[in-house]
Structures are given as structure tokens and as C-alpha cells.
Amino acid sequence: MNEYLRLDNICKYYNEKAAVDHLSLSVPKGAIYGIIGPNGAGKTTTIRMIMDIIAPDSGSILIDGRKLTHDFKNRVGYLPEERGLYKKMTLNEVITYLAEIKGYSKSQVAAEIDGWLTKMSLQEYKFRKVEELSKGMQQKLQFITTLIHKPNMIILDELFSGLDPINIELIKGILLDQKRQGTTILFSTHVMEQAEKLCDFICLINKGQKVLDGKLADVKAKFGTNTIQVDIEGDGGFARDISGVEAVTEFNNYIELKLAADADNQTVLREIASRVTVRRFELVEPSLYNIFIDVTRSDPAKLEEEMK
């Protein structure tokens, strides 16, 4: 697969402290690539370096095998972590201005703006001011400004932050659309459940360093030989004591059990079924969340705190 974006050993220090520490990654052309990690892991710093907003202290960033060019800036769509737009401008003006800044012509914007506004159900607000929109609508508007100039690459920092579930689905649909058109998508998030539904490739980072990266399916296969999910009625706390169970993660509706390499999952099932009613029993790939805990040997409680 063609490589589109490559980071080679980039480092960024703030007051002697490494925000990004010898990070290397490779984003294939046309892929959806997720940079995943808790808050403060260095995701935003990494993205800002890719966007040439700040310069790395060392290491190199290559786009299509070349250094960052002005042309790349015109062909990238960027959504910063904290969202905001000119409150006093109309939607039409904001979209046109930000597209023109990207070198997209006014007439092209005029031809395409209505399609975008309709897709985002914002058509009736075209000549209204941004400040009249609700938060959710402003988020959708900002997506239009990120995408309207037909970027080759989309970079989204904390993609899911501030989005309600309906908009998350809408945005996912649009991103998959973009992927079909060959656009390379790079996003960061700390919401691992959402990320694993969307990514082809992931890079887990923690404390500025890469924990692991690769194709999501490969990563999961590597870690996914001995994990089961069980839907049960009642409290699943007892599962910890079953022999062969190494770790238990309780989710809202189910528990996830990580088994020792030599444990037999059928024995574990029988053990559980003898204590409570089992509604579902499934051999699964582990969640990214569990992989992350596994690899970083983080304290889950502490990680939970960092994720907030």
C-alpha cells in the first residue's frame, strides 16, 4: 500500500519535557488512521506538527515522500480540537472565506455549498449568522469548512469531542464516503470504543511515545486469542475468582474476561453458567481499551481518570 504521510522520529519538547518522544508512524494512502491515547499523550502536539503549525525539535515529516509544501496546505482539511468559527459571519460567508483561504475558488464554493448544507441539514441557515446555530449545528458547519475544498487528506483532532450520537453517525458516514473517494483520513481521539469502529489503522500513544501501531485487525488478532464477552444477569464480580481468568473488565451491559493462555473457555462458560444466567457468550477480539491497558500495563483506574 502506498504511504501518504510519514513521521520519522519526531520529538517536541516543552520546557525540557518531551511532549512527543521519537514518534514514527506511517499513514497509508486512502486509509482511516487513528492516533489513540489518553489526554496529554501528545496527540494534539503531533497533529499540530503535521499541520506545520508548530515545528518539531527533531525528526522529519514527509507527505507523499516530500517535505511539507504550500500545496499540501491547500489540499488538507484540518479540524482543531477546540471548535469555533466567526460568530458574526453568515454560514455562506464563513464557508466561502475558509475555502478561499485554502485556494478554492469562490465559484466552486458557490456551486457546491448547497449540497453540503443540505447533507448537514443546514440549508435554511445559509444566510444566517453562525451565532444563531446550536452547538451541534456549529460542529456540522465546521465539518463542511474542513471538507468543502476537496482535501486529499483530512486531519481531525479529537474527532468525537462535543459530538452527540446522531452527529457521530452522520460524520462517520461522511468520513467513510470520503475514504471511498480516496481521501486519507487521520484523526486522534481518546474515545477508544468509537475509534475501533472506524479505523483501518491505529497508533496507540502514551506519554509522547508510540505504544504500538499497525492494521487494526492485525493488532486485534495479535491480542485477541483468549478474550470472551459474557452478557449475564446480575453482578459479575465473582468471575475474577474463576480459575483461568486473568482479568475482568465490567462494561455497562456485559463483562469482558481475559483468559490465561492455557485456559479452556468452555470450562469458564460452564463455571459462569452454574452461578448466573448467561444471555450471550462470545469469543471476541479484545477492545482497544483492554489492549492499551495490557500493553502499557497502566492501572485501569488511573487510565479511566485520564480518559475523562
Add this chain to the structure above:
Amino acid sequence: MHKMWIVIKREYAQVVKKKSFLVGIILTPLFLVAVTLLPALLADKKSSTTESLSIIDMDNNGIGEKFKSSLERYLLDDGVTPSYNVKNIYTPDPTDSSAVAELRKELDSLVIGGKLKTYLVISRNVLENDSVIQVAKSFSFNMGSRFEHRLSDILAAMRLENMKINVSVDSILHVTRRVDLKHQAPGGKERDFLTMYMGGIVFVMIIFMTALGYGQILMRSVIEEKNSRIMEVLVSSISPFQLMAGKVVGLGMASLTQVAIWFAIGAILYSFQASLAISADISGIIFNPIFIIYFLFYLVLGYLLYSTLFALIGSIVNSDKEAQNFIFPITMAMILPVMIAMYIIQEPDSTVAVVLSLIPFFTPTMMIMRINFIGVDVFNFNNPIIFEATLGIVLTALTTLAVIWITARIFRIGILMYGKRPTLPELIKWIKY
């Protein structure tokens, strides 16, 4: 370059489309007229009611009576009613100080009660000591100067009389008439005080309001982009310098549009000059090409210098509120010439005025005031003011370039920094970085 042009267009449109732009165009000239003309008009205004007064004549030599009759010449606007009504002339025994004190106390209460506008105490031996006291709750410049003139005339007549030169009080008026001194620039153009003062203040105010007003719009727009994080999207598409330059130029063009409209309004009013007595006076300034060229230079330089400073402030603060601390010294630097305008009018050539007007941060406003007071008619470097005004342009331009360079260095980092405001050592590090 093309992207900078897009920024210029947006900044220009954002200002010009606002209602406040139109309001500013209309209200600002009214405001200028108010602050410059009103005091002059009010000072000139005749009193509309008859003021009553009494006189304590301790000299008891007929001065009180003479003063009373000398006031008869003053009439109200209707040309019939006398302006002053002398109620009583008291002639107490000057040695009986308790009686005098009693009388003054009585008159004081009348003045406080509003029954009497004022009273005069003509001291004993006034011909020797020239001492007259006026008591009133408030003093008008007009009344004071009339009383002073009339009493002086009376005393002069009495002194002449004592010297056995017999003259009537009226003829004293004639003898002591003051010279009508008119100021002319070389070449014979008339320059009177009011015109100089007004012209100076008006043009200083235009520079002042352009630099401060549009500078602050620029600052707020930087803060808005910073706070809403649009800045990140912008600088991922366009270089920080292009962004800053686009803002400065775009808003500068908006401010020039405003000034151009004011000039056009001025020119139209001038064509109806009959309706405006002042326009004839001001025309001497407005239609002096040398003055206008200097004015435009200082207008543009003043705007560039100060708006760049405001861009600098906008890039390092997080909110309008935080910016207030920085705005104060800038406003002070700009307003200084207005505050010391009276001094400059009197001494436009003094060393202090020359030195102050050559300090780049003061030059735009201060120099235009001096040019106006001194007057320029011919472009000739032997004329010190032409030399100084041109030197001022060069110095201000160089300073502006330096400020733009420093601001550009700080701006590109500051606009992406949130939270704590950078310290001075940090700023210096950014400049070197």
C-alpha cells in the same frame, strides 16, 4: 499574495458592512464639531437675562455711579433690555469695619439666595491700589472682562482728571482702544487663533481615532480568532505574517474609506459655504496640498504603527479584559498632543515641541498639530517645519518597520499560545527564535 488579498477583503467587508461604520461616519464629524466648536460658541454667547448687582463703594469718590452708567451700554440680544441692573450703591464708612462686615454679610445672603447675581467691593484708595473684589456664586468670563475693562477706564479717567487733564470717561474708551492684531502666514493668508486651534484638533482627532479605533478592532479580531481557535485553521492555510498583514491592510483600507467620506462631506459642505461660517476658515487648511500630503502620511503611518502594536497585544493576551492593561499606555501616547495642545499653540517652535514631535510614537499627532499652527505654504527644506515634518516621517516609518518586524516574530508564536500570558523574557526569546 492571493491569500493575503482574501484576508484583506474579509477584514474590510466585516467593518464596512457593519452599522457602526455608518454611524461612525455620521457621528464622528458631529462629535468633532461638538468638542472643537462648542466651547468657542458657548464662550461667545451673550447672556439672555438681566443680571442684578450691587456695589459697595468704600472709596466714596463717585466711582460706583460712574461704573453704573458705564454698564448702560450693554444690552441683551433684543437691543433694548439692559444687561445689568445696578440695584444699590452703598457708601459705608470705610473705617467702621464692623458695619462693612455687616453689609457684606447681608449682600452675601442675597447672592446665596439668588436675589443678587453679584456685588463689587471697591476698596478705599482704589486709585492707588487698584483693588476691586467681585463676589458671586459663579463667574462668567464675559462679565468679568467687561467689569474689568469698564472699571479700568473709569480709574484711568479719574487719574487723568487728578492730573488736571480733563477727559470724559467715554473718550477714555476711545483712547484706550486695543489693537486688532491679525496673524498672517508669509504670503498673506490669514490665520486666526480659532482656526488654528480647531484645525489642529480636528486633524489630530482624525489620526487619533483612526489609529486607536481601527487598532482596537484589529486587536479584537485577533483575540476572537485566537479564542475560537479559527487561528489554527487559518495558520494551517496561510502564513502568520500574511494573516497579520492582511488584517492591517484590510482594516487600514476601511479606515481610509471613512476618512475619504469625511473629506467628501467636508468638500460638499464647503460648496455650500454660506451656510457654514467656519468652512471658510477651515478651507485654508483643507485645500492646502502640502498640509494634506503630510496629513495623509501621518494618518497612514500613525495607523500602521499603532495597529501593529494592537496586533501584538492581541496575539499575546487571551481576552479583551486582559488587553485593557496594555491599551492604556498606548492611548496615553496618542492623547498626549491633545492634552498639551494649548502649550503647542503658544510655542509651536519651542525645543520641547520639536523634540516631542520627533519621537516616533508622538510624531503623527504632534507633528500635524505643529504643521498646522506654524503653517506651511511652500515646500522648502530651509523651512525648519518642513525639514522636521519630513524627518518625522522618516523616523516614524523606520520605527514602524521595526515594530512590524518584532510583532511578526511574536505574533506567529503568540497566536497559538493559550493560557498564561508570556513574560518579557519569553517574548524576547520568541523574537530571537
